[in-house]
Amino acid sequence: xxxxxxxxxxxxxxxxxxxxxxxxxxxxxxxxxxxxxxxxxxxxxxxxxxxxxxxxxxxxxxxxxxxxxxxxxxxxxxxxxxxxxxxxxxxxxxxxxxxxxxxxxxxxxxxxxxxxxxxxxxxxxxxxxxxxxxxxxxxxxxxxxxxxxxxxxxxxxxxxxxxxxxxxxxxxxxxxxxxxxxxxxxxxxxxxxxxxxxxxxxxxxxxxxxxxxxxxxxxxxxxxxxxxxxxxxxxxxxxxxxxxxxxxxxxxxxxxxxxxxxxxxxxxxxxxxxxxxxxxxxxxxxxxxxxxxxxxxxxxxxxxxxxxxxxxxxxxxxxxxxxxxxxxxxxxxxxxxxxxxxxxxxxxxxxxxxxxxxxxxxxxxxxxxxxxxxxxxxxxxxxxxxxxxxxxxxxxxxxxxxxxxxxxxxxxxxxxxxxxxxxxxxxxxxxxxxxxxxxxxxxxxxxxxxxxxxxxxx
DNA sequence: TGCGAATTGCT
DNA sequence: GCAATTCGC
Numbered sequence: 021x022x023x024x025x026x027x028x029x030x031x032x033x034x035x036x037x038x039x040x041x042x043x044x045x046x047x048x049x050x051x052x053x054x055x056x057x058x059x060x061x062x063x064x065x066x067x068x069x070x071x072x073x074x075x076x077x078x079x080x081x082x083x084x085x086x087x088x089x090x091x092x093x094x095x096x097x098x099x100x101x102x103x104x105x106x107x108x109x110x111x112x113x114x115x116x117x118x119x120x121x122x123x124x125x126x127x128x129x130x131x132x133x134x135x136x137x138x139x140x141x142x143x144x145x146x147x148x149x150x151x152x153x154x155x156x157x158x159x160x161x162x163x164x165x166x167x168x169x170x171x172x173x174x175x176x177x178x179x180x181x182x183x184x185x186x187x188x189x190x191x192x193x194x195x196x197x198x199x200x201x202x203x204x205x206x207x208x209x210x211x212x213x214x215x216x217x218x219x220x221x222x223x224x225x226x227x228x229x230x231x232x233x234x235x236x237x238x239x240x241x242x243x244x245x246x247x248x249x250x251x252x253x254x255x256x257x258x259x260x261x262x263x264x265x266x267x268x269x270x271x272x273x274x275x276x277x278x279x280x281x282x283x284x285x286x287x288x289x290x291x292x293x294x295x296x297x298x299x300x301x302x303x304x305x306x307x308x309x310x311x312x313x314x315x316x317x318x319x320x321x322x323x324x325x326x327x328x329x330x331x332x333x334x335x336x337x338x339x340x341x342x343x344x345x346x347x348x349x350x351x352x353x354x355x356x357x358x359x360x361x362x363x364x365x366x367x368x369x370x371x372x373x374x375x376x377x378x379x380x381x382x383x384x385x386x387x388x389x390x391x392x393x394x395x396x397x398x399x400x401x402x403x404x405x406x407x408x409x410x411x412x413x414x415x416x417x418x419x420x421x422x423x424x425x426x427x428x429x430x431x432x433x434x435x436x437x438x439x440x441x442x443x444x445x446x447x448x449x450x451x452x453x454x455x456x457x458x459x460x461x462x463x464x465x466x467x468x469x470x471x472x473x474x475x476x477x478x
Numbered sequence: 479t480g481c482g483a484a485t486t487g488c489t
Numbered sequence: 490g491c492a493a494t495t496c497g498c
Binding site for chain 2: 168169170171243285288352353356395402403404407408409410413414
């Protein structure tokens with residue numbers, strides 16, 4: 021009897037899953053395996069919200085497999101060692117998994133390949149599972165990756181997508197392979213109170229609802245903070261409970277300006293991945309350094325703490341930072357504004373902001389998070405000079421009624437727009453009654469105050 | 479190789 | 490509208 025192993029990573033679904041399909045085609049039985057890799061903790065990118073969401077994903081994957089006559093095998097330890105152990109126990113010939121695009125993922129993949137080949141087994145790594153268009157598929161004439169989104173997108177849009185696979189009817193799993201008990205997360209004090217549920221079932225429910233109501237209006241509503249009309253697919257895309265290939269295909273079939281704008285945003289995921297695949301160090305180092313001498317924990321402790329806890333005195337910034345902690349999620353427009361505020365207005369090292377986001381975001385993703393932070397900090401792929409988003413101007417534009425601010429900052433619940441966005445302009449007595457902090461910095465002198473610290477090195 | 483384009487801010 | 494930088498053709 022032929023047995024193959026499907027190693028699940030950031031692809032926790034049964035629908036449109038090329039490694040699972042290939043494993044089923046190659047063997048009479050498969051072992052669907054997930055390894056809680058101890059080494060992930062050491063990357064510094066693991067976090068309570070994502071661990072809780074992951075528990076939901078695994079529980080749902082397990083029940084999906086059980087409905088099809090199988091089950092999910094979960095192990096803990098060193099990923100390479102555990103996969104080898106399972107391969108031996110099941111006497112499997114081959115292992116199928118999807119490609120990762122961080123340095124951690126590619127190094128781990130190579131270790132696994134060597135270990136398996138030494139044991140006479142084969143590793144198959146599948147592309148186009150966690151992205152629609154894999155890194156390296158399209159490149160500019162002069163480089164191994166695109167550094168500007170628009171020319172990338174023009175080519176990306178021309179790439180023929182592979183067909184989307186359906187959900188397998190039956191998955192038989194050999195009985196002799198054992199694993200840990202799988203159950204949905206029980207919640208803990210570390211986890212955001214309004215964390216969304218994980219798992220492919222929840223993801224597909226969200227797609228159905230969004231396709232019915234949200235997608236058509238995406239172009240017009242995606243930047244409206246109060247409407248909160250975005251898809252909220254991001255955690256599902258991060259954990260792979262949704263397939264990017266399937267989403268792009270379905271959106272294109274749907275058609276219209278909303279679907280087009282939505283597909284364009286999905287292309288940003290692939291764009292950031294092809295940058296990170298070519299420049300893995302961009303997860304921690306400047307992609308294009310400007311030799312900034314950032315303020316740090318040591319020199320800006322109070323400002324950083326005010327930003328983290330949502331007490332900067334800029335209502336929109338504070339609303340967004342509180343939403344992040346409460347939901348483990350933040351509106352994309354708010355991510356740009358809070359990042360600009362920390363990196364450009366407070367002139368704090370983007371890594372400090374990126375680390376805070378990765379701690380709380382349930383969709384926290386090395387490629388998207390780090391490269392978006394770099395984009396906003398001016399060290400990334402955006403070349404435009406000194407782009408500072410003004411938190412008051414942007415608040416009036418994207419939250420004109422102040423609804424978003426009042427939703428997250430109860431101190432300002434009784435203040436109307438436009439003053440809700442600049443409460444320091446309220447008459448003295450009204451302002452004193454608010455119990456809301458004064459701005460940590462004047463917008464006008466923000467950059468000037470720190471610019472002396474910024475200079476080119478010889 | 480000159481030129482359009484880039485999740486924009488400020489006048 | 491202009492700012493004023495870099496990519497990619």
